[in-house]
Amino acid sequence: MNSKRITAGVLVVLLLVxxxxxxxxxxxxxxxxxxxxxxxxxxxxxxxxxxxxxxxxDLSGNKIVADDAPGNISPRVYLPILGAVVLIAVIIFLVNV
Incomplete structure (x- = not known):
């Protein structure tokens, strides 16, 4: 299992919460x-x-590209940004509870 799949699993858990x-x-x-x-x-x-x-x-009209497409943003760029957004959402949630 690679880091992308683990990160997707963690995000699924957060979405479930x-x-x-x-x-x-x-x-x-x-x-x-x-x-x-x-x-x-x-x-x-x-x-x-x-x-x-x-x-x-096919359903998306190939607007969601496969992982090996050269036009994809590197995980080194989007994972820290995504992590920061999730962290901010958790902080806002905890402050409002």
Whole structure:
């Protein structure tokens, strides 16, 4: 298992926590819950298979590119940014509770 799949798994867990909070805390609406659920499904597919399925790529009109495409941003760039966003969201959540 590589670091991308582990990171996707951790993000899936965070999305699950946020989704459960929308139900338990009564925050958000159906659109937010559907968006979180869709993110969870995509993250699980990536974490399990290591890449997105071909039917997902076809459904998106190939706008979601495969991991080996040279136009993708390096994980060294987007993972720290994504981590910082998650950290900020957790801090905001803890301050508001």
């Amino acid at each position: 946020l989704l459960s909070w929308t139900f338990i805390g009564g925050v958000g609406d159906l659109r937010l819950q559907v968006l979180l659920g869709f993110g969870i499904v995509l993250g699980l597919v990536y974490a399990i298979h290591g890449r997105l399925s071909e039917w997902i790529l």
